Amino acid sequence: MAHFGVVAPAFYSHFNALAALALELVARGHRVTYFQQPDAGAHLGDDRLGFHALGAASHPPGTLAAVMRRAANPGSPLGLRRVIGDMASSTDMLCRELPAALEATGVDALICDQMEAAGGLVAEALGMPFVSVACALPVNREPGIPLPVMPFAFGTDERSLRMYEGSTRVYDWMMTPHRRTIERHARGFGLPARDGLHECLSPLAQVSQTVEGYDFPRRALPAHFHHVGPFRSTARKEIVQQPLPPIAAGKPFVFASLGTMQGHRLGLFLRIAKACRAAGVQLLAAHCGGLDERQARELERAGATWVCAFAPQREALARADAVISHAGVNTVLDAIEARTPILALPIAFDHPGSAARVRHAGVGLLASPRFATAAQLTRQLRQLLEDGSFAHRLDALAGNVARAGGTPRAVDIIESALGFAPALGFAPAPGLERVPGFAHAPGFENAPPDPLLARSA
The missing domain is CATH 3.40.50.2000 (Glycogen Phosphorylase B;)
Structure with missing residues (x-):
């Protein structure tokens, strides 16, 4: 060998x-x-x-x-x-x-x-x-x-x-x-x-x-x-994660993550939480260890239903009605596989190019992580939840992932x-x-x- x-x-x-x-x-x-x-x-x-x-x-x-x-x-x-x-x-x-x-x-x-x-x-x-x-x-x-x-x-x-x-x-x-x-x-x-x-x-x-x-x-x-x-492995020893919280039926559920390097951005997370509260959805925010306990509680007061360091991402996306993400390739591919529409907030590296491709493929929307207000994020989130065309395009692209x-x-x-x-x-x-x-x-x-x-x- x-x-x-x-x-x-x-x-x-x-x-x-x-x-x-x-x-x-x-x-x-x-x-x-x-x-x-x-x-x-x-x-x-x-x-x-x-x-x-x-x-x-x-x-x-x-x-x-x-x-x-x-x-x-x-x-x-x-x-x-x-x-x-x-x-x-x-x-x-x-x-x-x-x-x-x-x-x-x-x-x-x-x-x-x-x-x-x-x-x-x-x-x-x-x-x-x-x-x-x-x-x-x-x-x-x-x-x-x-x-x-x-x-x-x-x-x-x-x-x-x-x-x-x-x-x-x-x-x-x-x-x-x-x-x-x-x-x-x-x-x-x-x-x-x-x-x-x-x-x-x-x-x-x-x-x-x-x-x-x-x-x-x-x-x-x-x-x-x-x-x-996507490269995935059931044999991989994952980072210790919290189990999914008790998500209520009959109310939209949104998962938000900014990845392992951008989870410290409290200001952006706060706008996301306020947008989710205004849209009337349940929000699970995973900060990947970027926030301390005081900041996590502040995020909950702003509108996050649950806040954790690491969540089981693929499981969360399978349950979510939408995901708010930095548009990292791993998260985007997981969302496509789960047929979950994406609100992309590109921050660095190849995030801008990835977000542009999300929009081009018709599987999500794009917003500025720096300038988008909570009200703007609310409007885009509602569009993701209400526009059925995203689901149709996600079905086709998820099929590509399954066959790849x-x-x-x-x-x-x-x-x-x-x-x-x-x-x-x-x-x-x-x-x-x-x-x-x-x-x-x-x-x-x-x-x-x-x-x-x-x-x-």
Whole structure:
């Protein structure tokens, strides 16, 4: 059986989504090890999955919390530049330390999150087969499709196309520190020039949590790109959750969550609670540990029927008549699967692009998390509850999710693309046979085999 390495951003949502694939691989007899800075190991919480810490000098224990705070609330343009600097620093650390760590642990192949360029760069440099996985919206670029981080609606008119092209130039300029890091390591590894996440993807297989009906119309995805739907696992040890409260029959029930990184936004939660009170609905608000007890009680006084840290999300959505969300991909896909209309309040990362796709698919409405008043949210919530057209479109899209194959299909694709046949054992795909010894990989002629030695050299 094979030993798979996982390379992903040091954020819980990415580790958690990939854990579904990792645990399916473990169930099939493989071994899986994550590689990231020390603090990220706390995201796993499952002894069936291995973790190898990197970056002890540059990213020592205790430093991830500040990175996550900046990512959740960058604030000013200067704050955004710091977030981009954090991305560049992580990619730089992984490119420097991952090769020796892969050698030391005997990894055969990599599973690389699209949002971390180091995985693809290192794998290609070492002749190691790898697949790319989109836990968020795919970063694959093509003309006529706005970037995932952009809030634009889909359009084919000249004005829309100019707007997409201009916004891409602005994005690339802002990402210069990260782009330069990718470019520098690609050059050091002896790879062809590249400078963006979209240029560090696998030539063997690319797997996405999305389904076609949820994304904008695509015409230029590679043949080895696969929409498989949400990565879910019954084997995953979940965060301790409160059971669903006693939801009264005959009165609409709304579930609200802003995800694991945005649950601290009390002001937004208060507007949501007031809107739900005005609409006469029951509200369960899950803040994912972002609020303290005093703030939770304040939220109840504003109109929330129940407030908790973590709720069983899929179970809540199955009961809910509507969901109010930051439009994170995981929540959107869970809502589609449950046929629950979405009021999207996009905050950061790819939330704006996800919310635009929710509206394009006709499965929800979009509001500004910053400027929408409680009265405006009330009106939109009532529209979600009363307009039957959302249910029709959700039925069609939920069918897409049900047929997509999910985690088992994703792992079938991974095993096949990497040349693994259960009856035969592990064999790398043709043309990507593993380089015998990392010391011969371009850019690593003098690399010591031990990662601790590499850090002290």
